[in-house]
Amino acid sequence: MSLVDVKHLSVRYGATEVLSDVSMTIEPGEIVTIVGPNGSGKTTLLRAIVGAIPAATGRIVSSPGLVIGYVPQRLHVDPTLPITVGRFLRLPGGAAQADMAAALERAGVPDLANRQMSQLSGGQLQRVLLARALVVKPALLLLDEPTAGLDQPGSAAFYALTEEIRRETGCAILMISHELHVVMATSDRVICLNRHVCCHGTPEHVSSAPEYRALFGTGTGGALALYRHEHDHSHNTTASEAAE
Numbered sequence: 195m196s197l198v199d200v201k202h203l204s205v206r207y208g209a210t211e212v213l214s215d216v217s218m219t220i221e222p223g224e225i226v227t228i229v230g231p232n233g234s235g236k237t238t239l240l241r242a243i244v245g246a247i248p249a250a251t252g253r254i255v256s257s258p259g260l261v262i263g264y265v266p267q268r269l270h271v272d273p274t275l276p277i278t279v280g281r282f283l284r285l286p287g288g289a290a291q292a293d294m295a296a297a298l299e300r301a302g303v304p305d306l307a308n309r310q311m312s313q314l315s316g317g318q319l320q321r322v323l324l325a326r327a328l329v330v331k332p333a334l335l336l337l338d339e340p341t342a343g344l345d346q347p348g349s350a351a352f353y354a355l356t357e358e359i360r361r362e363t364g365c366a367i368l369m370i371s372h373e374l375h376v377v378m379a380t381s382d383r384v385i386c387l388n389r390h391v392c393c394h395g396t397p398e399h400v401s402s403a404p405e406y407r408a409l410f411g412t413g414t415g416g417a418l419a420l421y422r423h424e425h426d427h428s429h430n431t432t433a434s435e436a437a438e
């Protein structure tokens with residue numbers, strides 16, 4: 195059984211439909227990456243999968259008892275709020291000390307438990323957010339642009355770490371990334387989203403798909419091209435049009 199089965203999902207904010215007739219699955223142990231331009235509904239899809247946003251139409255079926263760890267795109271920590279990393283990690287469900295320490299170790303920041311959250315560097319904060327997602331021992335890890343703001347070595351190290359975690363724990367990973375060269379190297383499957391699923395499949399398949407090339411260009415195999423939006427099909431938001 196799939197960990198998550200998204201069936202013909204549409205999501206609206208008020209009168210605006212931001213996801214139209216999106217269908218996809220996540221299978222145990224695989225790394226799936228969502229790519230797409232800014233505002234194409236990627237974060238909305240992840241938020242719908244964790245149940246934070248309701249479906250307007252369609253539905254999302256999760257495997258029974260599925261545990262999801264979620265690493266958000268960013269977290270603003272108020273510098274006047276005194277909270278240590280250890281306390282932050284224990285907040286959600288009152289995690290045990292040992293689980294917290296193991297998660298920090300696994301995320302590569304074993305010595306940060308007593309550090310103030312507001313004093314972390316960008317890279318340290320991302321790893322603490324990853325540790326927080328790992329505390330619950332997830333079968334599915336959702337990463338929303340986890341390396342935004344990190345330099346290239348920091349970003350590469352983070353992705354290497356997530357692959358290691360997948361190898362060791364067997365968890366599936368669904369991530370959003372704008373780093374297309376990384377996406378192509380690390381993903382089992384890629385979903386190209388622009389309010390609807392433009393194309394999906396293996397990285398090789400997607401990078402040669404005309405829909406993907408229309409969005410990302412063809413330079414350096416399409417991987418490093420600037421985001422361009424030259425679709426030859428419309429993005430009207432009704433499900434029937436989106437299913438073109």
Ligand SMILES: Nc1ncnc2c1ncn2[C@@H]1O[C@H](COP(=O)(O)OP(=O)(O)OP(=O)(O)O)[C@@H](O)[C@H]1O
Binds near residue numbers: 231233235236
């Ligand atoms: N809470 C909200 N209320 C109303 N509109 C929203 C809300 N959150 C997002 N939107 C709109 O929904 C659309 C999709 O947003 P979303 O954040 O899912 O896109 P994204 O693909 O993750 O973008 P980015 O790459 O910039 O992070 C955008 O037009 C955005 O302005």
